[in-house]
Amino acid sequence: MSQTLFEKIWDSHVVVERDGGPSILYIDRHLVHEVTSPQAFEGLRLNKRKVRRPDLTIATMDHNVPTSDRSLPIIDQISELQIKTLEKNCKDFGIQLFDIKSPYQGIVHVIGPQLGITLPGTTIVCGDSHTSTHGAFGALAFGIGTSEVEHVLATQTIRMEKPKPFEINVVGKRKNQHAITAKDIILSIIRHIGTNGGTGTVIEYRGEAISDLTMEQRMTICNMSIEAGARAGLVAPDQKTFDYLKGRKFTPKNYDKLVSQWQETLYTDSNALFAKSFTIDVSNIAPQVSWGTNPAMVCDVTESVPFPEEYAKGNEDQRKAAEKALQYMNLKAGTQMTDIEINRVFIGSCTNSRIEDLIEASKVVKGNKVSSKVRAMVVPGSQMVKKQAEEMGLDKIFKNANFEWRESGCSMCLGMNPDILAPGERCASTSNRNFEGRQGTGGRTHLVSPVMAAAAAIKGHFVDVREMDLN
Amino acid sequence: MPFDKVNVDTDQIVPKQFLKLIHKTGFGKFLFYNWRFDNNGKPISDFILNDPKYKNSKILITRDNFGCGSSREHAVWALKDYGFFVIIAPSFADIFYSNCFKNGLLPIKLEPKIVDDLIQTGTEIEVDLEAQKIKTQTKTTSFEIDDHRKQILLKGLDDIAMTLEYEDKISNYEKRVMTPSLL
Numbered sequence: 001m002s003q004t005l006f007e008k009i010w011d012s013h014v015v016v017e018r019d020g021g022p023s024i025l026y027i028d029r030h031l032v033h034e035v036t037s038p039q040a041f042e043g044l045r046l047n048k049r050k051v052r053r054p055d056l057t058i059a060t061m062d063h064n065v066p067t068s069d070r071s072l073p074i075i076d077q078i079s080e081l082q083i084k085t086l087e088k089n090c091k092d093f094g095i096q097l098f099d100i101k102s103p104y105q106g107i108v109h110v111i112g113p114q115l116g117i118t119l120p121g122t123t124i125v126c127g128d129s130h131t132s133t134h135g136a137f138g139a140l141a142f143g144i145g146t147s148e149v150e151h152v153l154a155t156q157t158i159r160m161e162k163p164k165p166f167e168i169n170v171v172g173k174r175k176n177q178h179a180i181t182a183k184d185i186i187l188s189i190i191r192h193i194g195t196n197g198g199t200g201t202v203i204e205y206r207g208e209a210i211s212d213l214t215m216e217q218r219m220t221i222c223n224m225s226i227e228a229g230a231r232a233g234l235v236a237p238d239q240k241t242f243d244y245l246k247g248r249k250f251t252p253k254n255y256d257k258l259v260s261q262w263q264e265t266l267y268t269d270s271n272a273l274f275a276k277s278f279t280i281d282v283s284n285i286a287p288q289v290s291w292g293t294n295p296a297m298v299c300d301v302t303e304s305v306p307f308p309e310e311y312a313k314g315n316e317d318q319r320k321a322a323e324k325a326l327q328y329m330n331l332k333a334g335t336q337m338t339d340i341e342i343n344r345v346f347i348g349s350c351t352n353s354r355i356e357d358l359i360e361a362s363k364v365v366k367g368n369k370v371s372s373k374v375r376a377m378v379v380p381g382s383q384m385v386k387k388q389a390e391e392m393g394l395d396k397i398f399k400n401a402n403f404e405w406r407e408s409g410c411s412m413c414l415g416m417n418p419d420i421l422a423p424g425e426r427c428a429s430t431s432n433r434n435f436e437g438r439q440g441t442g443g444r445t446h447l448v449s450p451v452m453a454a455a456a457a458i459k460g461h462f463v464d465v466r467e468m469d470l471n
Numbered sequence: 472m473p474f475d476k477v478n479v480d481t482d483q484i485v486p487k488q489f490l491k492l493i494h495k496t497g498f499g500k501f502l503f504y505n506w507r508f509d510n511n512g513k514p515i516s517d518f519i520l521n522d523p524k525y526k527n528s529k530i531l532i533t534r535d536n537f538g539c540g541s542s543r544e545h546a547v548w549a550l551k552d553y554g555f556f557v558i559i560a561p562s563f564a565d566i567f568y569s570n571c572f573k574n575g576l577l578p579i580k581l582e583p584k585i586v587d588d589l590i591q592t593g594t595e596i597e598v599d600l601e602a603q604k605i606k607t608q609t610k611t612t613s614f615e616i617d618d619h620r621k622q623i624l625l626k627g628l629d630d631i632a633m634t635l636e637y638e639d640k641i642s643n644y645e646k647r648v649m650t651p652s653l654l
Contacts, residue, residue, distance in 0.1 A: 015644045016637050021619045024634060026641070028650045036543065038493035049631070052641075055652040064491060078491040085493050096653065117653060129542040129566060143566055145544035146495075147573030147630070155634045157641060161617070163565070195478055196536040199565060229539060231565050252651040294478055294539075317477040317534055414541075416487050423510070435482040435540060437505050 002269035004165040005236050006202040009140040009266075013123050015157055022159040028122035029139075030152050031108045032059035032095065034086040035416065036127030040150035041089040051093040052156045058117055059090050060098040062107045064416040067379050067406035070100060079417065093153075104249070106382020106408045109133040109223065109350040113215070114384050116248030120237040120262045125152055130350045130432065132225040135234035136218035137241050138266050140202065142232040163231045164275035166201035167268075168193075170209040172283030178360060178470035180285055182217035183352060183430070183449035185209065186224045187288035189280055191298040198230030201276060204268060205235050209282045215244040216354045223351045224432050227295040236267045287465055289337050290434045290447040292325035297434070299337065301452070301464045307333040328436050329444050330424075337462050340446070344427035345376035345457040346439070347403075347450050349413035352430035353381030357450040358389050362397045363470050364454035370402040371460030377404040377419070379411040403457070415440045428456040472519060472528035473590040479533060480540035481567065485549045498545055499552030530557040530596060532589045537578075538567025547574045557598050559605070561586050572620045573630065579605070579614045600624060 003011070016024040030053075037059070044051070051057060064079040066072075074080040083100065090097040098104040104111055109130055112118040118134045124141035125131060127149040134141035144158065152158055168189060174180040190197070203225050210218065218235050225233025235241075242259045245251055252258060286300035299306060308326065312319035326333060331340070347353070347361055358380065370376045378398050380386035386408055389395055395405045412419040413431035421427055421443025430453050431438075434445040448456065455465045489501040507520050514521040531550070537560040538546060547570045550558065558576065561583040571578045577600060581589075589596065589607075597606045600621065605612045622628060634641075 012648075015640050018619070021617050024637060024640075026644050026648070026650075029653075035490050039495045039544075042494065047629075047631070055654045056650060058653055076491075082491050082493060119651065122650070127542060129540065143542040145542055145547070145566060145570035145573065147544060147570065151631050151634065154631045155641065156645075157634060159630065159634065160569075195539055196562060196564070199536070199562060226540075229536065229564060250651075250653050258651075294480070321477050414482075414487050416490060433480075433482065433540060435480045437486055438482050441486065441488075441505055441510075 002272040004268045004272045004274060005138065005204055005266060006140060006165050006234060009121055009123065010162060022161045024157045025123060025160055026157055027125050027152050028056060029117055029124040030057045031112060031117070031124065031126035031131070032057060032149070033063055033108050033126070033128065034061045034082045035063040036146050037089065037149055038082065038085045039146050040153060041093065043150040044093070044153060049154045051095060051153045054094040056156065057095045057153070059086060059095050060105055060108055060111060061086055061100055063410045063414065065100055065409040066417050067409050067411045067419055070407055076418065103383050103387070106384065107350045107353065107410055110354060110381030110385065113137060113219065113244070114248065114382060116245050116251035119245065120241060121266050125158060129226045130223050132230070132232045133219050133223040133350055135222040135225065135232050136215060137245065138234055138237035138262070140232055140234065143226065163200055163202045166198055166203045166230065166276040167274040168203050168205050169277070169279040170205060170207040170282060171279060172209055172281040173212070174209065174282050175284070176466055178363070179287060179451060179466040180282070181360070181449040181451065182213055182220040184285055184288045185282055186221045187290070187295065187298045187447060188282070188285050190224065190228045190295050191288070192280065193228055193278055195227060195294050195296045196229040198225060198228040201230050203228070203230045203233040205233060210235055211238065214356060215240055216356045219354070220351055224295065227432055237262055287449065287452050289452065289462055290445070291329065291331060291337070292322060293328055293434055293436050295432065295434060295447060297322065297325055298447070301337050301462055303337060305331045305333050305335045305337065338464065339461065340426070341373070341461045342426045342428045342446070342456055343374060344421060344425050345374055345453050346379070346412040346427055346429040346431065347377070347453050348379030348381065348411050349431035350381065350410070351432045352450050353379060353385065355385050355388050357430065358385070358394050359392070361450040361454040362394045364451050364465065364468060365401045365403065365458065366397050368401055368458045370457045373460045374457050376402070376457040377406055377412070379406045379419070380408050382408045412439050414438060428453045428462065472525040472531050473593045474519060474531050474533040475590050477534040478536045478539055481538055481543050481546040482540055484538070484546035485543060490543060490545055495548050497552065498549035499554065502549040502553045527554070529555060530559065530598060531555050532559045532586060534586070535561045535583070537563050539564040542566045544570045544574070547571055547576055551576050559586060559589065572623055575624060575627065577624055581612065581614060585612055
């Protein structure tokens with residue numbers, strides 16, 4: 001029977017099948033971090049349970065770690081307790097931990113692929129909704145809650161209802177490969193299908209415009225699948241995938257043999273059926289900027305802030321939501337996006353903090369200065385990304401332009417550490433969520449690509465990055 | 472409690488500054504914190520959680536895509552700890568929906584039209600999980616729920632213990648499929 005890639009991976013991991021209810025699925029990789037795991041380990045202790053497969057479990061600390069000098073003590077005592085708790089839990093249960101001093105520390109979705117933990121055809125879970133990132137490698141990767149973290153720790157399985165396969169065809173060729181990025185593609189998709197367009201599904205991104213992307217760009221796309229409500233997003237692995245993972249720290253010894261197995265199995269059969277389908281042509285898309293308080297409230301940089309009635313297209317709930325969003329964002333409908341002034345810039349997060357993101361942003365920054373009205377920071381996704389960037393001299397480009405060059409972590413994507421927006425501050429951010437208060441209570445977030453964020457930092461307002469020289 | 476909002480994300484249900492605790496208890500006071508309290512921590516009077524009329528509400532009725540965004544189970548802990556037992560909406564985000572059942576919170580999906588009526592009328596309702604019925608003074612509506620999940624809520628079952636009963640199947644899988652180790 002013809003099957004989609006997602007169905008093939010699902011079927012090969014079913015331990016117990018139940019029709020119409022949650023099946024029990026085997027988990028190959030469990031990634032753990034400090035914020036969503038303490039209560040799970042507490043549950044294990046209360047029930048005198050062990051971690052079934054410590055050898056398939058990896059932990060790091062990323063959400064609340066400070067991005068300032070790592071040799072200094074952590075000032076926030078509650079954060080420190082959470083970090084110490086993870087250290088103790090990993091020690092007690094025999095789990096490998098990349099702690100704050102480790103050269104492998106970083107955002108869990110950045111280090112997974114960098115270390116070769118992420119592999120095609122595997123099931124990967126983490127107590128974080130952006131686990132969908134790993135789908136870029138043809139893995140079935142999804143976020144879970146803390147009770148499920150405990151369930152996976154204890155049983156190495158999860159109970160889950162089978163989602164439906166959803167194909168998104170991304171066709172056409174981007175006219176300007178530097179200015180129109182993977183971030184613009186995914187924001188454009190979410191803008192069209194909505195924040196619940198993918199609910200109950202696993203998205204497979206297909207088409208020439210996906211094949212054209214590098215692995216890191218595919219990660220940006222898969223990362224934001226959850227912003228469209230999808231449980232996971234994936235891309236069939238190809239030569240780029242296999243080359244990326246070769247020779248990394250945890251890449252299996254029999255890698256070449258595995259690659260030939262993957263080549264034979266990990267693709268969607270030609271006449272497989274999807275429950276849902278959507279096609280987008282990227283040949284004419286513009287840089288995208290969010291104007292509201294969810295990731296579907298997005299427009300072209302060349303457009304103006306929409307009127308709520310126009311945005312809602314007759315849907316009363318959406319009209320009310322748009323009105324409330326404009327009020328929160330302190331924006332007037334009809335304002336040109338390029339007239340919106342910003343005070344903060346954040347280049348980072350599991351969406352856009354990888355080496356290619358920093359290289360692209362540095363091209364905009366080189367030889368320029370951050371606007372005197374703006375405070376801008378770069379937070380590399382991992383210590384490995386940071387080191388690589390420093391070897392290439394990118395840190396100097398950013399620092400010379402008055403960007404802050406920080407240590408790795410989730411940082412201002414969710415503001416659990418000291419990197420937050422003050423009430424009323426407006427930020428051009430390469431992260432994934434523009435929810436109310438996400439980056440700091442009362443803070444206002446505009447989602448953009450790394451090059452758009454860099455350009456906004458220099459000009460002090462949004463600009464169409466296609467007008468800049470990026471070569 | 473009629474909660475007339477669409478796409479309520481988990482960042483609103485429990486803002487990030489309260490995710491640093493290492494236990495599951497006591498999150499109720501942080502529920503909808505940024506909507507519920509002003510910058511000085513004083514209750515905002517026109518926010519529905521601060522309306523004395525709904526002080527003892529056990530059922531939250533809301534709009535599409537409730538619980539979207541972050542996977543934080545803290546959102547469910549907060550709703551439960553505050554005193555809610557049931558959330559009714561036309562649709563829920565997947566991870567949130569699944570998290571509810573692990574904590575004795577019943578999420579019910581109903582047709583948008585029915586939800587709209589319940590929100591508009593703000594009438595008192597009764598939920599019978601055993602019979603899968605929702606009753607108002609004038610009307611009774613049925614709802615769907617997966618039987619396994621229903622039993623978990625009704626009997627307060629331990630999911631992990633139930634899965635561990637399949638130990639032989641899990642072991643067989645592990646013998647058959649050698650997942651590459653991270654050691």
